[in-house]
Amino acid sequence: MIDAVQYRKGVDAAHPLIAWLSTSTLLPERCMTPESTVPATTPAALTTDPRLLPPREHLDPRARTMWYVSEAIQTVIWLTMVAVAAAAILRFTPVDQRWVILAAAAIFVFSIVEGVVSPALRYRYWRYEIRDDEVDLQHGVLMKTRQLIPMSRIQHVDTRRGPLQQRFGLSSVVFFTAAGSMEIPALSQEHAADVRNRIAERAKVHDDL
Amino acid sequence: MIGKQPDHVSPNLEPPPPNGAEWRQAHWAFIVIGALRNMRGWIVPLAIVAVTQGVSGSRADYVWYGLASLATIGAGGSSLVEWWMYRYRVTDRDITLKSGIVSKQERVIPFERIQSVDLSEAPLERLFKVMRVKVETGAGGSSEAEIEVRALNRDDASELRSKLLAARQRLRGDRVAVRDGAPIDDQASVAAASDALGDGQLIRKISTKELLIAGATSGRIGAAAAIAAALAQFGEQLMPGSLWERLPWDGFVDAASNIQIVLGVVGFLGLIAWLISIATTVMTYGGFELRRAGDQLQVRYGLLDRRRTTIPIRRIQAIRVIEGLFRQPFGYAEIRFDSAGFGADQGASGVLSPLLPKREVLTLLQETCPDFATELNPGTLKRLPPRARRRYIVSASIGWVIMIGIAAGVTWRFFDFPVWWVLSLLIVTPLFAVFGDLRYRDAGWYVDRGSFLLRWRGVSRVTVITQVRRLQHRRLQSDPFQRRSDLVTFRTAVASGGSLEGFSLPHLDARDGEVLLEQLGGALPWETSPRRSPRAAPPVDIDFGLT
Numbered sequence: 001m002i003d004a005v006q007y008r009k010g011v012d013a014a015h016p017l018i019a020w021l022s023t024s025t026l027l028p029e030r031c032m033t034p035e036s037t038v039p040a041t042t043p044a045a046l047t048t049d050p051r052l053l054p055p056r057e058h059l060d061p062r063a064r065t066m067w068y069v070s071e072a073i074q075t076v077i078w079l080t081m082v083a084v085a086a087a088a089i090l091r092f093t094p095v096d097q098r099w100v101i102l103a104a105a106a107i108f109v110f111s112i113v114e115g116v117v118s119p120a121l122r123y124r125y126w127r128y129e130i131r132d133d134e135v136d137l138q139h140g141v142l143m144k145t146r147q148l149i150p151m152s153r154i155q156h157v158d159t160r161r162g163p164l165q166q167r168f169g170l171s172s173v174v175f176f177t178a179a180g181s182m183e184i185p186a187l188s189q190e191h192a193a194d195v196r197n198r199i200a201e202r203a204k205v206h207d208d209l
Numbered sequence: 210m211i212g213k214q215p216d217h218v219s220p221n222l223e224p225p226p227p228n229g230a231e232w233r234q235a236h237w238a239f240i241v242i243g244a245l246r247n248m249r250g251w252i253v254p255l256a257i258v259a260v261t262q263g264v265s266g267s268r269a270d271y272v273w274y275g276l277a278s279l280a281t282i283g284a285g286g287s288s289l290v291e292w293w294m295y296r297y298r299v300t301d302r303d304i305t306l307k308s309g310i311v312s313k314q315e316r317v318i319p320f321e322r323i324q325s326v327d328l329s330e331a332p333l334e335r336l337f338k339v340m341r342v343k344v345e346t347g348a349g350g351s352s353e354a355e356i357e358v359r360a361l362n363r364d365d366a367s368e369l370r371s372k373l374l375a376a377r378q379r380l381r382g383d384r385v386a387v388r389d390g391a392p393i394d395d396q397a398s399v400a401a402a403s404d405a406l407g408d409g410q411l412i413r414k415i416s417t418k419e420l421l422i423a424g425a426t427s428g429r430i431g432a433a434a435a436i437a438a439a440l441a442q443f444g445e446q447l448m449p450g451s452l453w454e455r456l457p458w459d460g461f462v463d464a465a466s467n468i469q470i471v472l473g474v475v476g477f478l479g480l481i482a483w484l485i486s487i488a489t490t491v492m493t494y495g496g497f498e499l500r501r502a503g504d505q506l507q508v509r510y511g512l513l514d515r516r517r518t519t520i521p522i523r524r525i526q527a528i529r530v531i532e533g534l535f536r537q538p539f540g541y542a543e544i545r546f547d548s549a550g551f552g553a554d555q556g557a558s559g560v561l562s563p564l565l566p567k568r569e570v571l572t573l574l575q576e577t578c579p580d581f582a583t584e585l586n587p588g589t590l591k592r593l594p595p596r597a598r599r600r601y602i603v604s605a606s607i608g609w610v611i612m613i614g615i616a617a618g619v620t621w622r623f624f625d626f627p628v629w630w631v632l633s634l635l636i637v638t639p640l641f642a643v644f645g646d647l648r649y650r651d652a653g654w655y656v657d658r659g660s661f662l663l664r665w666r667g668v669s670r671v672t673v674i675t676q677v678r679r680l681q682h683r684r685l686q687s688d689p690f691q692r693r694s695d696l697v698t699f700r701t702a703v704a705s706g707g708s709l710e711g712f713s714l715p716h717l718d719a720r721d722g723e724v725l726l727e728q729l730g731g732a733l734p735w736e737t738s739p740r741r742s743p744r745a746a747p748p749v750d751i752d753f754g755l756t
Contacts, residue, residue, distance in 0.1 A: 051720065149681070
């Protein structure tokens with residue numbers, strides 16, 4: 001078999017049409033190039049390779065309680081709407097009763113489980129860290145997200161308090177870059193102000209973006 | 210407030226130049242264009258009614274035509290008043306636009322804030338030989354951030370543009386303002402700057418041959434095919450009882466006997482669509498010119514609607530090299546730029562070259578925006594791990610399979626049409642799979658000395674070149690399936706309305722992703738000692754059927 005790397009080089013040097021045609025066929029060699037069989041795919045390497053540490057700090061523990069409350073409120077509103085809709089469908093349309101009840105029951109069970117489980121999980125996976133040069137965020141239960149925002153790209157920082165957050169003495173920090181905004185939800189109010197000031201202090205004003 | 214600013218730039222300019230502070234009015238064509246614009250909602254239906262119904266002399270006619278003339282007078286009158294109230298003024302510090310009949314508006318843009326000055330003319334404006342001058346600031350997005358001076362005659366417009374750009378450059382102290390440490394004569398500096406800015410050095414022009422190639426390979430055939438299909442519908446009405454009725458519109462089962470006619474018609478429509486797409490490309494990019502004047506790029510193109518754009522080079526955030534499916538085999542690519550603060554309305558992406566042989570890309574970038582001049586095919590492009598391949602193939606073809614499945618279900622349940630006709634469409638699934646495989650093969654990235662190159666394929670192969678310092682954030686995302694095989698999706702974004710959603714590359718090896726996060730930013734906390742609780746080892750034999 002031709003050495004995969006040499007094969008690629010030969011192809012790339014040829015006419016673009018040939019290169020294009022040959023990349024469009026399913027070449028198994030391509031998948032065996034040394035660069036793509038990185039050692040990280042073996043379990044042994046995984047345990048010794050350095051991995052990125054998660055950000056250090058957690059949100060304020062009161063966040064969990066607050067999220068429980070807000071989930072409860074949202075679930076009640078949402079389920080009321082579902083119940084009304086289901087009743088209307090049953091009353092006014094000739095749709096088979098069993099299906100409507102089944103669907104409504106499924107939505108009920110799912111929403112209630114979601115309301116019970118998600119605040120704790122969300123709290124558990126939310127981490128942040130304000131470092132000298134970057135803001136480091138990690139969150140998400142199913143879809144996990146790790147995000148790094150350089151301080152020099154942050155344009156301005158806000159703290160925000162919704163009505164529920166005020167009740168729990170919490171506050172969120174929102175910061176803006178030229179590509180959108182990110183939020184650290186639910187820090188204690190003093191801590192939020194501190195975080196905001198730390199970010200604002202380090203976020204330098206750059207003329208170019 | 211602005212008036213009280215100390216005149217820090219040119220103290221010897223005490224009374225502002227006599228013609229500098231006048232309120233100026235737009236060209237009278239403003240009235241006509243405005244009136245037509247006011248009437249465009251109803252003038253066409255009215256004309257149609259007038260032509261088809263004629264004048265019958267009934268009372269209803271008088272009412273209708275009376276109303277129509279009133280509306281016309283109203284449209285003209287309001288346009289006249291609007292023109293009367295529409296004034297602009299250029300002082301030595303800012304440009305101001307006054308407008309509005311009922312609610313009056315006055316908007317000021319200080320020269321320092323000007324990011325771009327665009328000239329454009331719509332066909333109607335072309336008729337009157339007037340132009341629109343659009344002055345934008347970097348505040349991005351909102352229309353608060355711009356002034357549009359409408360209906361200036363061409364000389365005034367280009368004079369205004371060079372004046373604004375020169376003044377901006379002078380105020381920002383970019384090279385021109387100070388020579389030998391002393392402020393130079395203001396008039397001279399403006400003249401020098403506008404000389405430099407009037408017409409920059411020509412970098413690239415498109416030849417007729419290239420224009421035709423661009424059209425032939427534009428891949429706009431989809432849109433053009435829609436037009437051709439519409440024409441076909443029209444043709445059907447024009448010639449009833451001819452070819453069209455012999456076509457097997459209703460008897461698909463008999464199609465075999467008529468397959469030649471069908472293929473002929475489809476081929477003919479395809480040809481028409483192709484010709485249309487060539488024509489539109491020629492119209493859009495005809496007379497393309499790319500010039501550089503100091504730290505600005507000037508791009509001009511368009512045969513009917515002539516577009517002129519000026520971009521400060523340092524506002525460019527990223528370069529995209531787009532190799533269309535039909536262009537890649539011939540070694541051609543389209544080059545676009547993403548630039549910051551160009552108003553999200555239009556998308557902040559512009560053309561740097563509609564068609565360019567790939568081997569000339571590096572040269573073009575060196576001449577226009579050297580910050581982004583990076584080898585397009587770096588030998589060490591980092592690739593995705595083999596186990597990502599299956600995901601690319603599946604995600605490219607699953608949509609089609611599901612869609613056909615649903616269509617087949619609906620057909621089976623509700624229509625009297627053979628289901629296997631629908632299911633037979635599944636034979637093109639491998640095509641999607643091949644696309645998925647292509648996507649897997651093309652995806653890659655490269656970080657070197659502050660430049661960052663990211664490549665992926667949608668339909669076209671796109672290579673984005675940007676700089677590490679321009680990335681607004683970096684993000685790794687993973688769903689449960691990706692975590693099972695230790696893969697992540699990498700996302701980033703630059704400051705540009707044209708790519709707010711940013712760039713993303715799915716299914717990197719998780720550790721490659723982490724390394725990339727670090728390469729693109731500061732030092733991150735790594736755990737170097739062997740892990741006490743090793744994460745669940747990812748399945749190693751995930752690349753099905755590849756070994």
